[in-house]
Amino acid sequence: MSFILVSEVGPRDGLQSIKRIMPLEAKKRWIAAEAAAGVREIEVGSFVPPSLLPQMADTAELVAFARTIPNLRVVALVPNAKGAARAVEAGVHGMSIPFSMSESHSLRNVRKGHPAMLAEIAAAARIARAGGVHFAVGLSTAFGCTIEGAVPEDRVVRLAEAAVAAGAEELSLSDTTGYADPAQVRRLVRRVRAAVGAERLTTLHLHNTRGLGLANVVAGLEEGITTFDASLGGLGGCPFAPGASGNLVTEDLVLMLNAMGLKTGIDLEKLIAVRTILKEAMPDEPLYGFTPEAGPMRDYHQRIAA
Amino acid sequence: MSFILVSEVGPRDGLQSIKRIMPLEAKKRWIAAEAAAGVREIEVGSFVPPSLLPQMADTAELVAFARTIPNLRVVALVPNAKGAARAVEAGVHGMSIPFSMSESHSLRNVRKGHPAMLAEIAAAARIARAGGVHFAVGLSTAFGCTIEGAVPEDRVVRLAEAAVAAGAEELSLSDTTGYADPAQVRRLVRRVRAAVGAERLTTLHLHNTRGLGLANVVAGLEEGITTFDASLGGLGGCPFAPGASGNLVTEDLVLMLNAMGLKTGIDLEKLIAVRTILKEAMPDEPLYGFTPEAGPMRDYHQRIAA
Numbered sequence: 001m002s003f004i005l006v007s008e009v010g011p012r013d014g015l016q017s018i019k020r021i022m023p024l025e026a027k028k029r030w031i032a033a034e035a036a037a038g039v040r041e042i043e044v045g046s047f048v049p050p051s052l053l054p055q056m057a058d059t060a061e062l063v064a065f066a067r068t069i070p071n072l073r074v075v076a077l078v079p080n081a082k083g084a085a086r087a088v089e090a091g092v093h094g095m096s097i098p099f100s101m102s103e104s105h106s107l108r109n110v111r112k113g114h115p116a117m118l119a120e121i122a123a124a125a126r127i128a129r130a131g132g133v134h135f136a137v138g139l140s141t142a143f144g145c146t147i148e149g150a151v152p153e154d155r156v157v158r159l160a161e162a163a164v165a166a167g168a169e170e171l172s173l174s175d176t177t178g179y180a181d182p183a184q185v186r187r188l189v190r191r192v193r194a195a196v197g198a199e200r201l202t203t204l205h206l207h208n209t210r211g212l213g214l215a216n217v218v219a220g221l222e223e224g225i226t227t228f229d230a231s232l233g234g235l236g237g238c239p240f241a242p243g244a245s246g247n248l249v250t251e252d253l254v255l256m257l258n259a260m261g262l263k264t265g266i267d268l269e270k271l272i273a274v275r276t277i278l279k280e281a282m283p284d285e286p287l288y289g290f291t292p293e294a295g296p297m298r299d300y301h302q303r304i305a306a
Numbered sequence: 307m308s309f310i311l312v313s314e315v316g317p318r319d320g321l322q323s324i325k326r327i328m329p330l331e332a333k334k335r336w337i338a339a340e341a342a343a344g345v346r347e348i349e350v351g352s353f354v355p356p357s358l359l360p361q362m363a364d365t366a367e368l369v370a371f372a373r374t375i376p377n378l379r380v381v382a383l384v385p386n387a388k389g390a391a392r393a394v395e396a397g398v399h400g401m402s403i404p405f406s407m408s409e410s411h412s413l414r415n416v417r418k419g420h421p422a423m424l425a426e427i428a429a430a431a432r433i434a435r436a437g438g439v440h441f442a443v444g445l446s447t448a449f450g451c452t453i454e455g456a457v458p459e460d461r462v463v464r465l466a467e468a469a470v471a472a473g474a475e476e477l478s479l480s481d482t483t484g485y486a487d488p489a490q491v492r493r494l495v496r497r498v499r500a501a502v503g504a505e506r507l508t509t510l511h512l513h514n515t516r517g518l519g520l521a522n523v524v525a526g527l528e529e530g531i532t533t534f535d536a537s538l539g540g541l542g543g544c545p546f547a548p549g550a551s552g553n554l555v556t557e558d559l560v561l562m563l564n565a566m567g568l569k570t571g572i573d574l575e576k577l578i579a580v581r582t583i584l585k586e587a588m589p590d591e592p593l594y595g596f597t598p599e600a601g602p603m604r605d606y607h608q609r610i611a612a
C-alpha cells in the first residue's frame with residue numbers, strides 16, 4: 001500500500017485569497033483538528049510583509065503553535081530571502097518559494113523577472129541551508145498563464161534546472177491558473193523529472209478551476225507523484241460561480257485516494273468535521289466539495305480496508 | 307490522435323431525473339444543436355411506458371427527428387423486450403438495456419431479479435437482431451449500490467458473461483451511484499474485458515456525485531476505453547447541493563479530452579452555447595459544470611491543435 005502525502009495548504013493558499021481575517025485562535029483550532037484527523041503536513045502561512053497581507057501577519061505564532069503538534073510537518077511560503085530569514089527564525093520544518101514560469105506573471109506579482117527571481121532563490125536557499133531548513137521551489141504557472149497563455153515546456157524544464165542550480169532541494173509543479181490537463185501533467189512531470197531527477201519532483205499543487213483537479217491527480221499518480229496540495233473546503237476558491245473552486249478540495253482528494261486503497265493516514269469523517277471550524281469562524285465564506293455533501297460511498301470502509 | 311466518442315445522454319438520463327417536462331420542440335432544438343456542435347451520438351430518450359415517465363412519451367418522435375440529422379448515431383434506452391420492439395419500430399441505430407448488478411436495486415427498480423432480467427435481455431436481443439439494430443447492455447450499479455453497498459467484482463464479471471451469452475453485442479459499465487474510484491475503474495474494466503473481450507467493453511457511463519467523474523475518465527482512458535457518456539450541464543443532477551451533480555458534465559468532459567489532444571470532433575464553444583436552449587426551455591432547472599463558468603484556458607486552441 002503506497003503512502004500519499006496530502007499537504008493541507010488552506011491556512012496559506014485558502015486564507016490569502018479571502019478578505020476576512022481569520023482569528024489566530026480559530027486558525028490554531030483548524031490546524032490542530034486537521035492534524036488530529038491524520039494530516040501530516042500543513043502550510044500554516046506565508047512570510048510576506050503584514051502590510052501586504054494582514055491575513056498572514058500571525059504566521060510566526062502559527063508556526064510556533066504547529067511545531068508543538070507531534071508528527072506534523074510545518075511548512076510556510078516565503079516570497080523572498082527576507083521571508084526565508086523569518087521562516088528560519090520561526091522554526092519551520094520546510095519552506096517553499098514560488099517561482100513563476102511566466103515572466104509577465106512574475107513581474108506583475110513580485111516585480112521580478114526570471115534572473116532576479118533566481119538570485120532571490122539562491123539567497124533564500126543559503127539562508128534555509130544555514131538554518132537547517134528544507135528548501136523547496138514551487139514552479140508556479142507551470143501549466144499555463146492567464147496573461148501569457150501557453151507556457152512552453154522547454155522553458156519550465158530549463159527554469160527547473162536553474163532553480164535546482166540556485167539551491168532548490170525540491171521542486172513542485174503548480175497549476176496556479178487551473179490550466180493543467182491530464183496529458184500535460186504526465187508529460188511535464190516526466191520531462192522535469194528527467195532533467196532534475198525524480199527524487200526532486202514529488203509534489204503537485206493543482207487547482208480545480210475547470211473541474212480537472214482530481215483527473216490531474218490521477219495523471220500525477222500514474223507518474224509516481226506522492227504529494228498533493230489541497231485546501232479544506234476548497235477555501236479561497238474563485239467566487240464567480242458555485243462549485244468553481246480554485247483550490248483542490250482536501251475532502252474530495254482524501255476520499256479518492258483512500259477509496260483507491262492508497263494510504264493517506266487521514267480519517268475522512270474527522271476531516272469533514274473540521275469544516276465546522278471554518279464555518280463558525282467565517283460564516284459567510286463559501287466552502288466547496290462534493291464529498292461533504294454526498295458523503296462517502298456506502299462501502300467506503302471496505303474499500304479502504306481492502 | 308485517438309478518437310474518443312462522447313455520447314450525450316442528457317435527453318434521456320438528464321431529463322428522466324427531473325419533474326418538469328421539456329417540450330418536444332425544445333428537445334429537437336437541443337439535439338440538433340448538439341449534433342451541429344459535433345456530437346456524434348445522442349441517447350434521445352427511453353422506451354418506457356409513458357404512464358411511468360411522461361417525460362419520455364415523445365421518444366419515438368425524437369428518434370424520427372434525430373434520424374434525419376447526418377452523421378448522428380441515434381440511440382435509446384429500453385427497459386425490456388416491449389421497449390425493444392418500440393425502439394426497432396421507431397428506427398434507432400442502437401438500443402441499450404440496463405441490467406443492475408445489484409439484485410436488490412434491480413428488484414426495486416424493475417421488479418426483476420437477475421434470472422428474470424437475463425431472460426428479458428435475451429428476448430430484447432432477439433427483437434433487436436431481427437430488426438437489425440445494435441444491442442447493448444448497460445451493467446448498472448457496477449461500482450457499488452446505495453442499497454447493497456459493495457458489488458463484488460466477481461459477480462460483475464459473471465453477469466457480464468451472462469449478458470453476452472444472452473445476446474449483448476456490447477456492454478457498458480455504469481456507475482449509477484457515483485461510487486467508482488479510479489483504481490476500481492481500471493481493475494473492473496480490465497477484468498470484464500478479459501472475460502468477454504476488449505471489443506465488447508468500450509463504454510463507461512460515469513457519474514460525478516463525489517467529484518470523481520473526470521478522474522474516473524482518466525482511469526478509463528488508461529485502460530483503452532473510447533466512449534464516455536455525459537449529460538449537458540450535468541442535467542438531472544442530485545439537487546441536494548450546488549455542484550453536486552449526478553451526471554458527468556459534457557462540457558467539462560469535452561474540455562478535458564480536447565485539451566489532452568484527443569479528438570472528439572466537438573466544438574467546445576458551440577457546445578457551451580447549447581446550454582441556452584436548456585435555460586430557455588427550463589429556466590428553473592439548475593445546470594452544472596466548471597468549464598461554462600471559467601471558460602476554456604487561454605491557450606485552449608493551441609492545445610487542441612497540438
